[in-house]
Amino acid sequence: MILFATYHQEAYNCIFHHFLKLEIFNGQTDVGDIIEEILPKYLYREQYHKCVKTIEELYYWTGDKFYHEMNAFHEFILYKFIDYMGDLQKELPDFNRLYFNERCRILIKEASQKDFEEDSEFSLEEHEESFYDVFYYPDVLFTDTDFLMIDTLYNQRKLGNINIENSLGINIDYYFELLPIDIQEQYKTKHITLTGEVSSMLKYITERLKYGNLYKLFWENEDPVREERIQLILENIMDAYFYNQAVEITREAMLGNGKVDFKLYKNTNEDEKVLIEIKKAKNYVKKGYEKQLTDYMLSTKYKNAFYLIACFTDDEYDKSMKFIREHVYTDTIQLYINISILDFRKRKSASIS
Template sequence: MAIIRNPILFSEQFGLSSSDLEKAGLVDPFLNVDTPLFIDPLLIPKSSIPLISHNALADFRHHFSGVVRLLTISQNEGDTPWKAARRLLSLKEPPENGLGYGTGERSGTSRPEELRETILRTMKEIVTLGAQDPEMISLMGLFEENVGPDTISDLTTRVISTQLVQLTSSFCSAHGVPTKPVKLSPGDDEVLLPHYKGTNGSERAIVLVPRDIIRDLPMANDWSDVQAAIDANRDIRDKVNQFLGTIIKPTVTERKEALRRAALSSPDFMNALLQTLKEVASHYDPNKDALGYYKLKELLHANLDELRVDLAFKLEDGPENVLKVVQKTLEHFKHHVENGNLWEALWEGDKPKKERAAQLIYYAIADTFCEANDLDISPEANMGGGPIDFKFSKGFHARVLVEMKRSSGTVVHGYEKQLEFYQNASRTNYAVFVVIDFGDLGEKLERIMEIRNRRIAAGQRASEIVVIDARKKASASKRH
């Protein structure tokens, strides 16, 4: 995970107004930190941009129709048609679009070959059933646990890259954004795209993406939306319940398996499921802003000064002073949530937003402290067993970890097991566990405090606990 400093928006980098991209219907991406938004192929036909809803859709269907045809005539894995289908199903990362997981400075490596084989096997199973819709690729995240949203998004980006390049080039030409010729793949013709040089010194091309084909998770990877689609169709709901049998409280995994079995029971059912998901798919709503992406842009554009505190710490004196910086960032974040109106950015109507919303807003605040103290902050740093939310570091030895949990989440497990594992992997004694309390914390705080006190009494390492009250409040102007 590369180190991120000073989040940079495309509009900021090229001297534009964010509204320029908004009017064009395009995402204003961060260039040095990826945003967890993904292209959902089910949204392509619904785009308001004809180049996407017509041309890109035609290319998408043509490409995956080719995969379907090849799998139809394939007799065995590894035969000539299978190999040809494999070549069409490239999992190499596409041109940079600033979406997905990671830092936005990725190298463009391919995913494991076994993942591609898994997708091909599932598609072959569906083809053998008799279903032929090329958009079945959209369902792979529903049927296979290892097919994440980034895989579906990147597959789609590669296939519709011609149209994305056209949109990007046209926008840049109209707004005076400098472009350079680049070949997206060996053997391709050169295209004109804007470029960005990252902190690692490498320069990469950027493609812009329409706002109305992105979601926080593609439909087939968001079980809450899938469940809503199932509930809306009685035939699908009854069939899934039939395969769930007598399970009283099925897990998401059990529900997915039941849906998989139901979908593979007949081509008619498979087609009905795909059609239902197409109908209910909707793009990421800026008004709800479930991830806080637009709030983060707002903070970076307008309100950063009021969140800034230029305090200097002697970080060379050891990790204890890195911890002091982290404590100050959390104090500041806590203050603006509890005593200001920042809590509003953590709610979507009457529902708390996802953890990512709090993480992105906290990141904007913490980055100002890191800039003042020449401190590195790595969001979603991988500690060997998965990503910790934040790693603050000054050199190799001075490290502090921060993990955030919503009060409705796995608070006790996160504190007792998960954070401890990350600390061991990172080889640091300093970590802070942050609980965003939306009013449903219950006895979880008492339980993690008991764990902390027990560890301290035994002379063991015990991560700090910070609770931030994010419950709904009256506006600041109405408080006394």
């Protein structure tokens, strides 16, 4: 079962599963024929097998009871399939009779009744009719359709203009797999933005802390190392991680009235400049977030930053998690500050039997 942005998960999953079964997985239709009809040429030409696999996943997922989350590839293909079915509905007078089975109709009646009870502005019949209008589905099921602008977004970014991304809050990295292969190959880390690359690096560090012995570097004689040592270790990790990626890393960079721990720079695009500030959990975490890092961002043109909280004990970790939950801001500065935890707590060694 695919998790859609609606209360009526079962109804819409049933509908799409039946659509896919009748139109594609009927034992007679060639999946490739449908792919060529609904998708852009570059996509099915370069990533044909992935397109087939994705459509198969949509079919299987809508038919089981587990909750599945779609990625950009799933969303794009499902949207195109809905568009295709919408055109088919306009062409076939008997579409509703043919493509909505008894189970779908029962679930639609139940969902319509619930909608009517919550919103009596429309009649029960009008609520029910909306479930039979395929062109209405994208408005209900997708929180956004930014993937339809992927060519415009990329081309504008290539020209140095990311105004659309900024104004709409679009993360172009999310749609990376929808780009032509030759463009993807230009970005070895599979991230277009430096922010995405930093996020990937932090994920790598988190995995090494959790599953490896990296955390041992942050302890000395049973005591946590100083912040300066944390910076030094992370600087070396970043140097290695961003090797040959044209990323300039400056430690203890002067900005405004103070020094930020790290300043990363890639090119002239605004989101290719990132600040990183590290704070031990036992220190003034709130002040560093609300005042210090915000001031650094205001004094520069850097719109993206990472605030890393170093935790060495369970108590520090719990307090930091609480801090993150309680400090979600929506103003233009802190909206682009990503808070992450550096979990330096000691791990228990596996017992030897």
